Amino acid sequence: MRLAFIGLFFLCTTIYAKQPAVTPHGVETPGVQTLPYVIDGNVKVFHLIAEPVEKVIYNGKINLLEEFVKKNNRYSGPTMKLPVEIQKIDGWGYNGNIPGPTIIVNQGDFVRFHVSNHLPEPTTVHWHGMIVPNDQDGTGGTADPVIMPGKTAVYEFQIVNEPGTYMYHSGFNDTKQALKGLDGFLLVLPKDGVDLASSDFAIMLQDWAIPEGSEQIKYLSMDRNWFTYNGLAAPNFPVLVVDEGERVRIRFGNLGLMSHPIHLHGYSFKITGTEGGPIQESAQWPAATVVIAPGETRDIEFIANNPGLWRLHCHVLHHILNDTSYFAQHQKNGIFPEGGLWTYLYVKPAKDQMTRASE
Numbered sequence: 001m002r003l004a005f006i007g008l009f010f011l012c013t014t015i016y017a018k019q020p021a022v023t024p025h026g027v028e029t030p031g032v033q034t035l036p037y038v039i040d041g042n043v044k045v046f047h048l049i050a051e052p053v054e055k056v057i058y059n060g061k062i063n064l065l066e067e068f069v070k071k072n073n074r075y076s077g078p079t080m081k082l083p084v085e086i087q088k089i090d091g092w093g094y095n096g097n098i099p100g101p102t103i104i105v106n107q108g109d110f111v112r113f114h115v116s117n118h119l120p121e122p123t124t125v126h127w128h129g130m131i132v133p134n135d136q137d138g139t140g141g142t143a144d145p146v147i148m149p150g151k152t153a154v155y156e157f158q159i160v161n162e163p164g165t166y167m168y169h170s171g172f173n174d175t176k177q178a179l180k181g182l183d184g185f186l187l188v189l190p191k192d193g194v195d196l197a198s199s200d201f202a203i204m205l206q207d208w209a210i211p212e213g214s215e216q217i218k219y220l221s222m223d224r225n226w227f228t229y230n231g232l233a234a235p236n237f238p239v240l241v242v243d244e245g246e247r248v249r250i251r252f253g254n255l256g257l258m259s260h261p262i263h264l265h266g267y268s269f270k271i272t273g274t275e276g277g278p279i280q281e282s283a284q285w286p287a288a289t290v291v292i293a294p295g296e297t298r299d300i301e302f303i304a305n306n307p308g309l310w311r312l313h314c315h316v317l318h319h320i321l322n323d324t325s326y327f328a329q330h331q332k333n334g335i336f337p338e339g340g341l342w343t344y345l346y347v348k349p350a351k352d353q354m355t356r357a358s359e
């Protein structure tokens with residue numbers, strides 16, 4: 001019996017070892033759902049709904065970082081509280097969220113997108129970075145028609161791009177519609193699903209101008225005072241948790257108005273991809289900060305060989321505050337609580353991967 005068990009163990013181990021490294025968790029877009037699809041013949045069929053969305057970007061309460069920070073390390077002196085308990089935005093999004101759901105496809109797929117317009121004005125969807133036929137580019141009024149309010153249109157094409165991080169956003173009245181939240185990720189995975197990274201995260205960088213006491217997005221204002229990862233301002237954005245030794249990929253996208261130099265502590269990483277596709281290995285250079293300009297995506301990869309709780313944040317230091325305009329007006333020399341484009345990477349030490357923070 002014991003021998004049979006041991007034999008089975010080795011058989012299983014052998015079979016497992018012969019399998020290619022498949023992403024065990026898939027790509028995670030923290031706080032954002034993945035868009036489901038149905039199969040019609042050899043086509044993956046998706047449904048996007050463009051609609052008004054009231055989004056809570058900061059709830060004033062839930063600190064998702066706290067459980068990872070040792071009690072002794074927490075600063076307990078006088079702090080500056082935000083003037084708001086909750087910050088909502090009266091935006092436009094897809095399928096009830098800002099950003100819209102993450103679309104995940106495989107290279108070579110045939111895809112069809114039904115897009116329903118529940119907005120009070122025409123819209124389209126542009127597939128950002130995707131190599132599509134001209135009349136599927138979602139540039140309504142030029143290469144293809146607009147989708148009128150109450151109507152549904154269909155986009156259909158084959159995924160010919162290399163695996164990588166791409167995006168989608170409104171392509172009609174873009175300045176208003178994309179900046180009110182009509183955007184999301186479109187991720188292309190390898191044809192066979194084989195991937196070297198075992199933890200894989202997607203983070204959309206967003207900046208907003210919202211007057212104090214308001215939920216209205218001033219999309220023509222450059223006074224950007226709220227900043228979000230996937231529609232969530234710190235400390236409402238979750239900590240990214242990985243195991244020591246894993247190969248980690250973090251994909252960043254930016255469809256806002258500001259460039260964001262995102263800095264990771266404790267690591268030297270490689271920039272492995274852009275919105276144009278993967279960067280060949282010989283052209284990748286090491287960095288600890290990666291700038292993502294509007295319209296760009298950047299993938300970074302590294303081996304998580306340095307355990308601990310590491311900051312992952314924008315280095316435009318105005319962008320790690322919630323409501324900079326409030327602080328500028330009322331608290332010029334205060335102690336500012338962490339906010340905006342800020343979270344942590346928690347690399348679980350190999351010795352205690354069964355537990356989280358040792359506290």
Ligand SMILES: [Cu+2]
Pocket residue numbers: 258259260261314315316319341
């Ligand atoms: Cu920034």
